[in-house]
Amino acid sequence: xxxxxxxxxxxxxxxAMPGGRVELRAQGAWTVERAADLExxxxxxxxxxxxxxxxxxxxxxxxxxxxxxxxxxERLVRDIAAIGGEARITGLAPRFHTLVGAIGRTNLAPPARxxxxxxxxxxxxxxxxxxxxxxDLARFAQMTGALAVxxxxxxxxxxxxxxxxxxxxxxxxxxxALPIIVLITFLLGxxxxxxxxxxxxxxxxxxxxxxxxxxxxxxxxxxxxxxVMVAGRSGSAYTAELGAMKMREEIDALRTMGLDPIAILVAxxxxxxxxxxxxxxxxGSIAALVGGGVVFWLYGGMAPEIFLSRLRDxxxxxxxxxxxFKAPFMALVIGIVASVEGLAVAGSAESLGxxxxxxxxxxxFLVILLDGLFAMFFAAxxx
Amino acid sequence: MSxxxxxAIIHVRDLTVGFGAVDVIDxxxxxxxxxxxxxxxxxxxxxxxxxxxxxxxxxxxxxGKIEVFGCDVGGMRAGERRAIERxxxxxxxxxxxxxxxxxxxxxxxxxxxxxxxSRRLRDEIAIAKLEMVGLDADVCEKFPxxxxxxxxxxxxLARALALDPExxxxxxxxxxxxPIGAADFDELIRTxxxxxxxxxxxxxxxxxxxxxxxxxxxxxxxGQVIEDGPISTMLASDHPWIxxxxxxxxxxxxxxxxx
Ligand SMILES: Nc1ncnc2c1ncn2[C@@H]1O[C@H](COP(=O)(O)OP(=O)(O)O)[C@@H](O)[C@H]1O
Ligand SMILES: [Mg+2]
Numbered sequence: 001x002x003x004x005x006x007x008x009x010x011x012x013x014x015x016a017m018p019g020g021r022v023e024l025r026a027q028g029a030w031t032v033e034r035a036a037d038l039e040x041x042x043x044x045x046x047x048x049x050x051x052x053x054x055x056x057x058x059x060x061x062x063x064x065x066x067x068x069x070x071x072x073x074e075r076l077v078r079d080i081a082a083i084g085g086e087a088r089i090t091g092l093a094p095r096f097h098t099l100v101g102a103i104g105r106t107n108l109a110p111p112a113r114x115x116x117x118x119x120x121x122x123x124x125x126x127x128x129x130x131x132x133x134x135x136d137l138a139r140f141a142q143m144t145g146a147l148a149v150x151x152x153x154x155x156x157x158x159x160x161x162x163x164x165x166x167x168x169x170x171x172x173x174x175x176x177a178l179p180i181i182v183l184i185t186f187l188l189g190x191x192x193x194x195x196x197x198x199x200x201x202x203x204x205x206x207x208x209x210x211x212x213x214x215x216x217x218x219x220x221x222x223x224x225x226x227x228v229m230v231a232g233r234s235g236s237a238y239t240a241e242l243g244a245m246k247m248r249e250e251i252d253a254l255r256t257m258g259l260d261p262i263a264i265l266v267a268x269x270x271x272x273x274x275x276x277x278x279x280x281x282x283x284g285s286i287a288a289l290v291g292g293g294v295v296f297w298l299y300g301g302m303a304p305e306i307f308l309s310r311l312r313d314x315x316x317x318x319x320x321x322x323x324x325f326k327a328p329f330m331a332l333v334i335g336i337v338a339s340v341e342g343l344a345v346a347g348s349a350e351s352l353g354x355x356x357x358x359x360x361x362x363x364x365f366l367v368i369l370l371d372g373l374f375a376m377f378f379a380a381x382x383x
Numbered sequence: 384m385s386x387x388x389x390x391a392i393i394h395v396r397d398l399t400v401g402f403g404a405v406d407v408i409d410x411x412x413x414x415x416x417x418x419x420x421x422x423x424x425x426x427x428x429x430x431x432x433x434x435x436x437x438x439x440x441x442x443x444x445x446x447g448k449i450e451v452f453g454c455d456v457g458g459m460r461a462g463e464r465r466a467i468e469r470x471x472x473x474x475x476x477x478x479x480x481x482x483x484x485x486x487x488x489x490x491x492x493x494x495x496x497x498x499x500x501s502r503r504l505r506d507e508i509a510i511a512k513l514e515m516v517g518l519d520a521d522v523c524e525k526f527p528x529x530x531x532x533x534x535x536x537x538x539x540l541a542r543a544l545a546l547d548p549e550x551x552x553x554x555x556x557x558x559x560x561x562p563i564g565a566a567d568f569d570e571l572i573r574t575x576x577x578x579x580x581x582x583x584x585x586x587x588x589x590x591x592x593x594x595x596x597x598x599x600x601x602x603x604x605x606g607q608v609i610e611d612g613p614i615s616t617m618l619a620s621d622h623p624w625i626x627x628x629x630x631x632x633x634x635x636x637x638x639x640x641x642x
Contacts, residue, residue, distance in 0.1 A: 032546055067511060067512070098578045105514070
């Protein structure tokens with residue numbers, strides 16, 4: 001197609017001339033498709049031009065030229081000049097003059113890549129992570145404060161509360177989460193009961209499994225499981241929504257209108273979550289007990305009436321109250337973490353993904369931590 | 384450059400594109416000739432972006448034929464598509480830079496995908512392209528979120544030009560730029576099309592661009608090209624929309640001294 005086939009890399013042929021001169025004859029297509037080969041040819045030509053005063057580059061036989069070819073030509077000229085030679089371009093077709101001229105103006109100051117000392121870099125990573133953790137704490141505290149202010153304003157002027165928005169979010173994080181929460185807690189109750197019966201049967205202690213199931217589900221597992229689900233399902237959604245709004249400057253737009261994004265976007269979401277999580281915990285705990293009861297009935301051979309009366313003896317209202325008491329606090333933690341992460345999203349899509357992941361991981365971690373603190377607290381007050 | 388000038392590099396016949404019950408493009412025919420700068424104008428929502436996205440294969444047509452470089456864009460296999468796609472570059476309306484990559488990585492992205500170049504050459508070409516679109520080498524390590532609107536457009540243009548395409552598609556390249564920035568950008572497109580022998584397909588709202596850059600203008604309305612020709616044809620046209628567009632109050636200043 002352009003007659004440049006033949007010897008590999010013959011797009012630039014070198015011939016030494018008398019009197020310390022080198023002549024390079026270029027031919028064929030000097031274009032992007034051949035750029036890799038061409039770069040090698042140019043490198044070889046430069047090698048042949050070492051210790052030579054004057055180099056003529058004859059471009060007369062070049063059929064096509066684009067920025068890649070023009071740049072390689074320009075690079076050759078510059079490299080020859082850098083080793084003390086002088087290069088002349090001859091025979092360049094007039095139609096290529098503008099392009100070669102434009103490329104010739106390229107001012108290559110390749111940005112200095114900063115080299116880091118590996119030890120310093122490693123320390124910097126640790127330092128940055130520590131700082132980030134501290135900043136996380138600060139942001140959490142700041143968001144809690146901003147929320148408190150927002151809610152205080154709402155108490156002072158209740159009509160400013162975005163009720164419609166809250167109901168909408170309540171529908172999303174509460175009502176629509178019900179089926180999956182019921183299913184999962186039901187299965188969880190069933191599994192606890194089955195394992196308990198299987199292992200305690202050898203001691204004839206199946207009755208105590210009812211106690212274990214009741215206490216465990218109402219106090220700990222019910223609320224924890226619900227919170228883990230909510231963090232993964234709704235916390236991540238909050239972060240992604242707020243993050244996308246941040247990226248598209250919607251949050252900034254609210255601010256410039258003199259409106260508080262915390263009051264408008266975050267408060268209704270967190271209010272919805274704080275209502276939804278206790279309700280979900282209640283329903284989830286019941287579902288887990290029902291799951292356990294079904295297993296007792298079908299697998300353990302215990303009639304439902306007996307299971308129920310045993311359950312009534314085993315649990316007190318306290319167990320139930322403690323589980324429910326923890327729920328709104330955990331909802332608050334999930335909501336605050338989700339909002340902090342969402343509002344911390346910076347320009348890129350990657351940052352949105354990272355923040356969403358961080359939101360779920362941190363929320364689950366904090367929920368479990370909080371549960372531990374509650375356990376210590378209730379042990380201390382003897383409940 | 385001069386080779387095959389005048390030949391239709393994009394050839395559209397009886398094209399119909401629609402969503403649901405509406406045909407946004409309805410029986411449209413259009414030719415773009417090699418080496419020319421074609422400006423496509425039309426009201427907001429007339430389907431300019433839809434037409435462009437259909438030509439580059441992002442949307443599917445309901446009826447009609449689209450040929451680019453003489454190949455039917457609709458009926459191509461994946462391998463052929465790739466071969467065609469590296470011969471055109473696209474500047475999207477909002478730049479569409481990859482937000483997770485630096486400017487240098489954005490410009491080098493098509494090179495990495497299609498070419499097997501040394502790192503040195505990739506870096507040098509990226510800088511050369513950035514300088515061609517009027518940016519300094521020190522934007523290289525910045526990320527899109529750190530750039531201004533005009534810089535984003537320029538980097539996106541550098542990326543569109545990364546593989547030395549034969550055609551560039553520009554969707555409202557000067558929208559969102561200040562008048563001076565827009566004029567610079569027009570100048571840039573003109574220079575690049577001359578220097579690189581580019582064919583330019585430009586969707587625009589900008590009367591100044593039409594005057595300064597375009598060899599030919601096509602007007603899109605009611606899903607069809609209702610008029611097509613140089614600016615003098617537009618100024619002479621009787622069609623009410625074209626009259627109000629080219630003779631309206633906003634257009635006076637742009638027309639001034641050029642007729
Ligand atoms: N993905 C889509 N789904 C439905 N309608 C669309 C879609 N994309 C564009 N449209 C409609 O097609 C019409 C033309 O849009 P567009 O080409 O973006 O206009 P413009 O000429 O301003 O670029 C508009 O009425 C728009 O609502
Ligand atoms: Mg558009």
